[in-house]
Amino acid sequence: MATRIQFENNCEVGVFSKLTNAYCLVAIGGSENFYSTFESELADVIPVVKTSIGGTRIIGRLCVGNKNGLLLPHTTTDQELQHLRNCLPDQVVVQRIDERLSALGNCISCNDHVALTHPDLDKATEELIADVLGVEVFRQTIAGNILVGSYCTFSNRGGLVHPHTSIEDLDELSTLLQVPLVAGTVNRGSEVIAAGMTVNDWTAFCGSDTTATELSVIESVFKLREGQPTAIVDDMRKSLIDSYV
Amino acid sequence: MSGGRKRPAPAPFAGFSPFARSLLFSPASGYCKLPLPNASAAADGPHQENAGMPPPPPKRAKQAEPSSDDEERHSSDADGASGSDSDSSLECSSSDGDDASQELETVQADFAFFDPKPSDFHGVRLLLKTYLDSKPWDLTGFVDLILEQTTVGTVVKMADDEEEEGEGNGGDKGDGGNDDDLFGLITVLNLGRYGENRCIKDLKEYLLAVCGNKDSEKKLKSLLEEKASSVGLLVCRRFVNFPYEMVPKLYDSLFDEVSWATEDEPTQELQDSFRFKQYLLVARILERKTNPKHNAKNNKDDDEEPVIYPKLEDEIFRELSSWSFTFPIRADQSAQQEMKNYKEMGLVMCVKAEAIPKFRKRLEALVSE
Numbered sequence: 001m002a003t004r005i006q007f008e009n010n011c012e013v014g015v016f017s018k019l020t021n022a023y024c025l026v027a028i029g030g031s032e033n034f035y036s037t038f039e040s041e042l043a044d045v046i047p048v049v050k051t052s053i054g055g056t057r058i059i060g061r062l063c064v065g066n067k068n069g070l071l072l073p074h075t076t077t078d079q080e081l082q083h084l085r086n087c088l089p090d091q092v093v094v095q096r097i098d099e100r101l102s103a104l105g106n107c108i109s110c111n112d113h114v115a116l117t118h119p120d121l122d123k124a125t126e127e128l129i130a131d132v133l134g135v136e137v138f139r140q141t142i143a144g145n146i147l148v149g150s151y152c153t154f155s156n157r158g159g160l161v162h163p164h165t166s167i168e169d170l171d172e173l174s175t176l177l178q179v180p181l182v183a184g185t186v187n188r189g190s191e192v193i194a195a196g197m198t199v200n201d202w203t204a205f206c207g208s209d210t211t212a213t214e215l216s217v218i219e220s221v222f223k224l225r226e227g228q229p230t231a232i233v234d235d236m237r238k239s240l241i242d243s244y245v
Numbered sequence: 246m247s248g249g250r251k252r253p254a255p256a257p258f259a260g261f262s263p264f265a266r267s268l269l270f271s272p273a274s275g276y277c278k279l280p281l282p283n284a285s286a287a288a289d290g291p292h293q294e295n296a297g298m299p300p301p302p303p304k305r306a307k308q309a310e311p312s313s314d315d316e317e318r319h320s321s322d323a324d325g326a327s328g329s330d331s332d333s334s335l336e337c338s339s340s341d342g343d344d345a346s347q348e349l350e351t352v353q354a355d356f357a358f359f360d361p362k363p364s365d366f367h368g369v370r371l372l373l374k375t376y377l378d379s380k381p382w383d384l385t386g387f388v389d390l391i392l393e394q395t396t397v398g399t400v401v402k403m404a405d406d407e408e409e410e411g412e413g414n415g416g417d418k419g420d421g422g423n424d425d426d427l428f429g430l431i432t433v434l435n436l437g438r439y440g441e442n443r444c445i446k447d448l449k450e451y452l453l454a455v456c457g458n459k460d461s462e463k464k465l466k467s468l469l470e471e472k473a474s475s476v477g478l479l480v481c482r483r484f485v486n487f488p489y490e491m492v493p494k495l496y497d498s499l500f501d502e503v504s505w506a507t508e509d510e511p512t513q514e515l516q517d518s519f520r521f522k523q524y525l526l527v528a529r530i531l532e533r534k535t536n537p538k539h540n541a542k543n544n545k546d547d548d549e550e551p552v553i554y555p556k557l558e559d560e561i562f563r564e565l566s567s568w569s570f571t572f573p574i575r576a577d578q579s580a581q582q583e584m585k586n587y588k589e590m591g592l593v594m595c596v597k598a599e600a601i602p603k604f605r606k607r608l609e610a611l612v613s614e
Contacts (some may be wrong), residue, residue, distance in 0.1 A: 008379040031381065188366060188385075209370075209385055 002204040005037045011187045011207025012195045014153070014184045018060045019198040019205065021112060022067035023088050024048045026146070027057040041203055046118075053080060060198060061105035064149065066112045069093035071131035075103035099125045106149045109194065111156045114177050116148045123205045138176050141229040143169065153194040155201050158221040160184050160193050167210050182221040186210050320549060355404035356491060358498055361392045365400055368427030372482040376527065377451050378575055378591070386444035391432050391480070396510065397502045397519065398432030399495060401483070413548065429483030429491075431499045435518045436525070437474025448478075452527070455572035461593075464568055468525060468595060477503075477521040479596075481556070492558060493608045500601060523567075524596045528559045530571065531587040553587060561607045562594055569594035 007016040007030045016027040017038065024042055026035050028050050039049045053062045054075030063072050069092055070089075072081065076096050085094045099122055101107045107118035108129065115135040122148065126137050142151040143162040151162040159181040161173065174181045186196035187207040197206040199222055206215060219225045263497060361369070372390045391398060421596050439445045449469045456462045481495070506519040531553040554560045563569055571590045594603070 006381060009381055009384050030379075033381070190367065207537060 001043075001202075001224055002206055002222075003037060004208045004210055004215070005035050005042060005205055006208040011026075011190075011209045012192075013060075013205050013207050014193075014195045014198045015058050015060045017198050017205065018063055019200045019203075020046075020066050020067060021027075021200045022046055022092055023065075024133050025059055025063070025070075025084075026050050026237050027059050028107075029057055032084060035046055038205070047087060047089065049084065051080060051084060051087075057204075060158070061103050061195065063112060064104045064108040064115075064129075064133075065244070066110055066133050066135065067092070067097075068112065068134040068173075069095060071104055071129065071132060072096045073104055073109075074098045075232075076094075093132050093204055095128065097128055104149070105194070106147045109149045109152050109154065110135055110180070111154050111177075114138065115158065116142075116152065116177075117150060118146050120146070135243060140173065140176070149174075150192050150194050153197065154179055154201060155222055156182070157200050157201055157223045158182070158220060160186070160221055162191050162193065180221060182217060184214060184217045184221075186218070307493045327373070337439045339539070346609075356399055356401055356488075357404040358399045359496070360395045360396075361398045361400050361430075361432070363392050365427060366394060368402075369400065369430055372427060372430050372484075376480070376482070377448065378455075380451065382447035382451060383442075383444035386442060386450070390434060390439055390442060390444060391430070394432065394434065396506050397499070399498050399502070400427050401429035401487075401491070402427055405553070429481075429487050429495060431479075431495050433477040433479045433499060433503060433521070433524065435474065435521070436469060436476045436478055440473055440516045445478075455571060455591065456570055456593070460571040461568055462539075464595070465593070468523065472523070474518070475520065475522040477519075477524050479524045479526050481518075481526075481558075483556075485555070489557070489612060493605070493612055496605060497556070498609060500605065521598050523598060524601075526559075526562060526592075526594045526596065528554075528556060528562075528575070528592045528594070530554055530559065530590050530592045532571070532590050534586055534588050549586065557611060558604075558608050559592065559594075561604055561611070562596055563592065563598040565604055566594040566596045 007013055010016070015031065016034070018025040023046050024038055025139075026038055026048060035048070035050060042048055051059060053059045055074060056062070062075070063070060065071060069126070070084065070088065072084070072094065074096060081094065081096055084151075087218050088094060089202055097104075101118060101121060107121060109116045110129075110133060113135055115129055115133060115137045117129065117137055117139050119139045121139070121143060126139075129135065131135050140148055143164040143166070145151045145162065152237065153160055154177060156179065158179050159173075159177060161170065161181055161183050163183050163185050165173075165183045170181050170183060180191055184193075185191060186193055188209040188211055190196050190207075190209075196210070197204060197218065199205075201216075202224065204218055204222055206218060366388060369391060373384060373388060376384075376387075417467045434445075436445060436449075452465060453462065453469070456465055466486065479499075481499075483492075483495075503519050503521065507516050510519065533549055533551050554563075570594060571592050574589045574591055
């Protein structure tokens, strides 16, 4: 299910939050509304943690993570690091890395199996990503943009990329990532996909400017609609036994 | 945070938007002279680094001659954000290498005024993000309202953008972000005509809620309710580095369009909706914090201005207004060194329509100084 939300009149929800299959990080500040929307969707399933990174609220763009781990930039303070280690589940490895390109969320995009990274990332960082996040790393560009973390977002079930991605690139990326991909926009035509939305395997949060068309594309490519009770009634009807004769 | 790690410089705005890139890839055909009157340059200086607006391109234009060389050296800027910004943008900026004392780079830019169009959505939304405080309101609806009113209202963009779009190639322009690069916006909305729209309702509610002064509250209430059909909400937003010479022209174009609308609009009702008797303005100012400790060393404080107006014409408006009130802004305050003695306040003013010609004269005088 995709939900529309905003952070202090700002539709770039992917900037102020980071959603994975094992946890969710949310920025401090903003109204309680932002936090409570996440809580109401996710509270029973995964922890929702309020945090800042390096004293800033743009946590979604500074960190990158999946169910196996979380990577933080060198600007993260010791308190923030400790706070995250305390709040996140034990199986999530929280690591602060020394990388010149400190906006990790803009440079790296990943799911639980594969990661796409900025072509200029350090070799050491690439190894750390493979290690901590448990993923296979590919250096790529998206529609000629090196900030792959900003212009695409993908979960284990599907992905959305920059609208100007060519068909060949889409096919190539889809093969690398092993998930279906679609080129589209979010927040009423914004090309910065990952800033405008955040997604995991069963839910997505998009900026409130996202049109109904964009939302339906998101729900279909990330296969979010199938979680609905109606799926059981409509698709599985024939296999259900209603009554015994 | 005492963790010992330093904050990174704020992420450069150019990372997401072609804003800075388009400014530097600006057309070389013709150029506008942008000499700044010293008065406004000095006044603009301290609050230009205010992080309330996206950071401006590294330097202002000081001379008009084009030069052909790429510039490698640039004066280091106190604002860390432009440091990383300039690295990628330097190859396009040109400056006069001979003049050793010349520390500023020349940027050539052609600005043009356009009618609002639906494709300006993102640019206008960006400019209006800080219009009210951080409390959620129907900003999207407000932007849509402004873009629908094409007869009165102006947006300022780079001069070349419109021609590219006119070629009818749909969304296939090389740089898809061109149409987003708005530098300024001015419009006036009739509060009575749009009174039923959710955004205007939200705005009225907000203003009544933040008004602390009983007296102003009464006047504001009457303006928003009984007199709404003759009240225009004057919205003027622009980036911090917007060349000040264009501001009087911006206001001129607005008031001219308003008077043309009173004749050109198709129905009598619409024509009347532009016969404004009063204008309502919502602006931002910086007020000096009154610190009890400072009163002891009061000599130091006398040098500082009690109020700073990021938009100079707001000072003129305030003097000509029939009434006004200020309210505190709760959103994140700027942490700039020069600004730490000031706190950001909102300012609401009501200006009678008869005072407008006086305003226009004073604005011209201010710029020609």
